[in-house]
C-alpha cells in the first residue's frame with residue numbers, strides 16, 4: 179500500500195508503513211503496552227488505526243480506555259478504535275458468510291460439537307482469527323478507501339504467537355483442497371506479504387528475553403514472516419558516569435556505621451542503577467548485533483502503575499523525533515548526564 | 530521424610546511436609562529460576578529432589594547437565610557443603626515425547642498405538658506447545674512420583690496466561706479427548722472407515738453437514754478420525770488424568786505462586802490463592818520476584834549530599850532524583866507485599882529483589898536461597 183497523502187512519512191513511528199502489525203514477544207515484556215503506544219503513535223501520524231486484542235489475556239485497549247471492548251470496533255477518539263476478536267465471534271461471522279443463512283450458522287455455532295471440533299482441529303481457531311484480521315485489513319468504505327490504514331494486534335506471548343502466524347501455512351499443507359484450503363491459502367499469503375503484514379518484536383534488556391527475541395526472529399524469518407521492527411522496552415537511561423558510580427561506591431564504603439540510612443540508600447541507588455544500565459547496555463549490544471537494523475528503544479517509566487499519560491509519552495518516544503532523542507541519550511557520552519535528566523524529566527512530567 | 534536442617538525456616542518447614550511442589554505463575558515472572566532454586570536448596574538440605582523444568586535458559590540447562598531435550602532425569606552435581614544424603618535430579622520436559630509415551634502406554638494393541646501416532650492431526654496437536662504442555666508436565670510428575678525415588682519433586686510450569694491454567698489442564702485434556710461429542714459425529718455402527726459422510730445420516734446429520742460446509746470434508750474427516758482413534762485409549766487415559774487431578778488435592782502436594790510486583794500479577798496471585806482455598810488444596814505461598822530493593826522512606830537532604838566529598842551540585846541533584854524514583858517503586862512494592870500477605874491468609878509471602886545481575890547457573894540459583902528463607 180502506498181503512503182497516503184495525509185501521512186507525514188517523517189512522522190511514522192518505527193519507520194513503519196501502515197499495515198497489519200502483530201506485536202509479540204515473551205510473556206510480560208510489554209507487548210500490550212507497546213501495542214497501545216504504537217496505535218497512539220500511528221494515529222498521531224494521521225493513520226486511521228485499529229487496535230485489536232485477541233482472546234485471552236491481551237489488554238492493550240484497556241490501557242487506553244476503561245470501556246469494555248467487543249467484536250465491533252469501538253471508537254477511542256478521532257482516527258482510533260479498538261476491538262476484541264474472540265474465536266467464537268469469528269466463527270459466527272465465518273459461518274454466516276459461508277452458510278449464507280444466519281439461522282443455520284447460529285445453529286451450528288451453538289452446537290456443543292463445535293467446541294470439541296475447534297479444540298481438536300489443528301489450526302482452525304487460529305485460522306478464524308487470522309481470517310478476520312485479513313478481512314479487516316482488506317475492508318474498504320463506499321469510496322473504495324481502506325477503512326483502516328493501520329491495524330495493531332496485541333498478540334499472544336511468543337510460543338503461541340509464532341503458532342498463530344504459522345498456522346495458516348500448516349493448515350494449507352495439511353488440507354490442500356476444500357473451503358478451508360481456500361481460506362488458509364488466502365490468509366497465509368496475507369501473513370507473508372510484507373506490504374500487508376509485519377511483526378513487531380518486543381524485548382527487554384535482559385539475557386533471556388534478548389536470546390529468545392533473536393531466536394524468535396530467526397523462526398519468523400524462516401516462516402517467511404516479516405519482522406518489521408524490534409522494540410527494546412524498559413531501558414534505563416543512565417544518570418551517572420562510570421566515574422561517578424565509582425565515586426558513590428567509595429563514599430558509601432567510607433560511611434560511618436551510624437550514617438543516615440537515607441544517605442546510604444542514596445549512594446547505593448547510584449551504583450545499583452548504574453550497574454543495571456551497564457548490563458542493559460551489554461544486552462542491547464547483543465540484541466543489535468543479531469539484527470539487521472538496531473532495535474528501537476523505549477525508556478523505563480518510573481511509575482507505580484502506567485497511566486494513560488505514560489502511554490502518550492511512550493507513543494511520542496516511538497516517533498522518529500522521539501527515537502532520535504532517546505538514542506542520543508542512551509549513547510550517553512556526547513550529551514552526558516544532563517540529557518539523561520531530560521528523559522527522566524519527560525517521563526516524570528506525566529506522572 | 531529425610532534429614533532435617535538444624536532449624537528449618539518457615540519455607541523449609543512447609544516443604545518438609547510435601548512430596549510435590551507445583552510452581553505456578555504467568556509468563557516470565559521467574560518460575561523456572563525459583564523452581565530450580567528451591568530444588569537445589571532442598572537437595573542441599575539433604576533431601577532427594579527432582580525438578581521438572583520447562584524451557585530453561587540455555588546456561589541454566591547446561592549448569593544442570595541438560596544439554597538436549599531427552600525426557601530423562603539427569604543427576605546434577607551438587608556444590609560442596611550440603612547435608613549428606615541429598616541429591617538433585619533434573620528433567621527437561623519434552624511434551625511431544627511425553628504425549629507419545631502416554632499413548633504407547635495406554636494403547637491396548639500395537640495397531641491401535643500406530644494408528645494414533647500415525648494420524649497427522651495427532652502429530653500436529655501433540656507437537657504444538659500450547660495447551661497440552663501443562664498436562665504433559667503433570668504426566669511426567671505422575672510417573673516420577675510413582676517411581677518413589679524422590680522425597681520431593683518440584684514442577685516448573687510453562688508460561689501461562691494465568692496461574693490457574695495448570696489446575697485446569699487435566700480437565701481440558703479430558704474434554705479434549707472426550708468420547709461424548711465424538712458420538713455426536715458417529716452413528717452407532719458407522720465406526721469403521723468413511724466417517725464424516727456416514728455420520729451425515731444421523732440425528733446430527735444436519736449439524737455435521739453444516740460443519741462440513743465450512744471446513745470441507747477433509748478437515749472434518751481427519752479430525753474425526755483422530756478423535757475416533759483416541760477413543761480406544763480414552764478409558765485408560767481418563768483414569769490417569771483423574772489420578773493426576775487427584776494429586777492436586779493430596780496433602781502431600783503444595784502450590785507456590787510466583788509473581789512480579791505489578792498490580793495484575795499480584796491480583797492474579799490472590800485469585801489463585803482463593804481458588805486453592807476453595808478446593809482445599811495446599812497453598813504454600815507466593816514468591817514476589819524482582820522487587821525493588823527496600824528504601825528507608827526518607828530522602829537524603831541537600832545538605833547531607835553536599836557534605837559528601839567531591840559531589841558537585843549537578844551530581845547531587847541526579848542522586849536525589851534517582852533516590853526519589855527508586856523509593857517510589859520500593860514503596861509501591863512494599864505495599865503490594867503487605868497487601869498480598871494480608872489477603873492470602875497464613876500463606877507465606879516471600880520476596881526476591883530485582884538483582885542487578887542474575888547469573889543463570891547453580892551459583893546464581895544459590896544466591897536466591899537467602900531470600901527464599903526470608
Ligand SMILES: Nc1ncnc2c1ncn2[C@@H]1O[C@H](COP(=O)(O)OP(=O)(O)OP(=O)(O)O)[C@@H](O)[C@H]1O
Pocket residue numbers: 204205206207208209210211212235236237335411412413476477478479480481483484555556791792
Ligand atoms: N516502558 C515501561 N516502563 C515501565 N513499566 C512498563 C513499561 N512497559 C511495560 N511496563 C509494565 O510492565 C508490565 C507488563 O507489561 P505488559 O502488560 O504490556 O506486558 P505483556 O507483554 O503484554 O504481558 P503479557 O505477556 O502478560 O500479556 C505492566 O505492568 C506494564 O505497566
Ligand SMILES: Nc1ncnc2c1ncn2[C@@H]1O[C@H](COP(=O)(O)OP(=O)(O)OP(=O)(O)O)[C@@H](O)[C@H]1O
Pocket residue numbers: 204205384385386387554555556557558559560561562563583584585586686687688689818819820881882883884885886887888889
Ligand atoms: N530476581 C531477579 N532479578 C533479576 N533477574 C531475574 C530475577 N529472577 C529471574 N530473573 C531472570 O529473568 C529471566 C526469566 O526468568 P525465568 O526463566 O525463571 O522465568 P519464567 O517465569 O520461568 O519464564 P517463562 O514463563 O518464560 O518460562 C531469567 O533470565 C532469569 O535469570
Ligand SMILES: [Mg+2]
Pocket residue numbers: 209210211235236237238332
Ligand atoms: Mg499483554
Ligand SMILES: [Mg+2]
Pocket residue numbers: 560561562583584585685686687688
Ligand atoms: Mg520458565
